[in-house]
Amino acid sequence: MNRKRSRTVHPALLLAMAVALLLVLTPSTVAAVDRRTGEQVVIDASETITDDLIVTATTVTVNGRVIGDVVTMAQTVEINGVIEGDLLALGGGVVVNGTVTDDMLVGAAIIRLDPQARIGNNLWGSGASIETLPGSQIDGSLFFVGGQALLAGTVERDVVFGGNSLLLRGAIGRNVEAGVDAETEPAWVSQLRVEGIASPPAAPAGLTVDREARIGGDLVYTSQTPVTPPPGTVAGQVRFTEETRTPPPQPTLTDRILDLIRRFAGLFLLGLILVWLTPHLLRGTTDELETRPVASLGWGIVSILAIALAFLAVILLTIAASIVLGSVRLNGLMGIVVAAGFLVGMALILLTILAIAYVAQIVVGFEVGRQILLRLRPAWIERPFAPLALGLLLLVVITAAPAIGQMVSIAVILFGLGALWMRGRKSLVQRTTPVVAPAG
Incomplete structure (x- = not known):
C-alpha cells in the first residue's frame, strides 16, 4: 500500500461533469421538442413519445417510452419506463427503476437506482446521497461528487467519487478513484426528506469496502486514514494518499x-x-x-x-x-x-x-x-x-x-x-x- 501526501482531491471530477453538462445541453439542430408542465406529469405505460421531452412539474413520473432525450426539473422524478437517449434531471429526489439507454446527468438531494435500473452509458451525479441497489446496472462509469455513495449494484467501468462517505458492496468492472472525508459523520443524510422517496441510510464515514464488493481494477483513494479492503475484493493495486489538514500559516x-x-x-x-x-x-x-x-x-x-x-x-x-x-x-x-x-x-x-x-x-x-x-x-x-x-x-x-x-x-x-x-x-x-x- 503506497502512501503519499496531498491536499488535492479529484479536481478533474468537476471539470468532467461540466463537460458532460455542456454535451447534454447542446441543442440538436433537427430534433423536435415535447414540452409539458403541471403539478403532476405522468407518462403512462402505454404512451410513446417520439421527440425530446422537457418537463417542469412538482412530480414527474415516466412509465412509458421516450424516443429521445429527457430534461426534467421537479421535486420528485421517477423513471420506470424507457428513455432512448440521455436523461438530465434536477430536483429534490430522483429514482430510476427503468432504462436510460445513454448518459444520465442528475443533480438532486437523493438519487437512487432501484433493482431494475439500467443506465446504458455513464452516470454523472451530484447531491447529498446516491444509492445503487443490488440488481441495478450502469454500463459505463459512475462520476459523483457530494455527500455519500452506497454502491451495491454493478458499474461496468470506473467509479470516480468525491465526498464524505463511499460504501462499496457491488461489482466495479475497472478502477475506483475516491476522495473521502473519514472525519465527518454523514448521519445527517438519513434525515433528508423528499416527498414520495424514502430517506437513504447513512453510510459509515470515509471509505468502506464490504466483503461482497468486487473491484476489477485498482483502488485509488485519498483520505485522512487508510483502510484495509477484505481479501479478494480488489483485483488490482490499492494506492492510498494521505490527506493532511494543516492550518494556513499566520501572516507576519x-x-x-x-x-x-x-x-x-x-x-x-x-x-x-x-x-x-x-x-x-x-x-x-x-x-x-x-x-x-x-x-x-x-x-x-x-x-x-x-x-x-x-x-x-x-x-x-x-x-x-x-x-x-x-x-x-x-x-x-x-x-x-x-x-x-x-x-x-x-x-x-x-x-x-x-x-x-x-x-x-x-x-x-x-x-x-x-x-x-x-x-x-x-x-x-x-x-x-x-x-x-x-x-x-x-x-x-x-x-x-x-x-x-x-x-x-x-x-x-x-x-x-x-x-x-x-x-x-x-x-x-x-x-x-x-x-x-x-x-x-
Missing part, C-alpha cells in the same frame, strides 16, 4: 505591512488615472458625497439591489430568448443569444467588482482627504494627488484594523456606490433634458 507583521502597501499603491495609481482621465466625474461624485451623505448611503444600498436584479434579469432574458428560439428551431441564433447573455453577465460582474473594489473606495478616500486638508492645509487641495493620497492611506489603515475594519469597509463601499449612482442619474437627466432656447 512584515506580510501585513507589505499587503497594506500593495493595496494603497493599487488604489492610488488607479485614482491618479481617474483624476487624469475623468476629473469632472470624480469631482462631481465627491460633491454628491459631500452635500448629500445620507442619501449616498441609501442609494448605495439601492445600487447593490439594482446590480443583483440586473444580473438576474440578464439570466432570465437569456433563458427566455433561448427557449423561444429553440421552439422555432433557430438553434444557430439561439447559440448567439446564449453567448451574448454570457458576455453581458460577465461584463456586469467585472464592472461591479471594479466599482466595489476600487472606484467606490477612491471616491470616499478622495473626499476624506479633501475634508482633512480643508482644515489643515487648504492650499494643498488644488493638488489632486494630495487629498487622494491622504484619504486612501487613512482608509487602508483603518479598514485593516481587526475590530472595525470590516464595518468601515462596508460603509465606504455603500457611500461610494451611492455617490456614483446619484452622479450617474444626474448626468443622465442632464443629457436627456431638452434645452429650451430663450424667447426672442
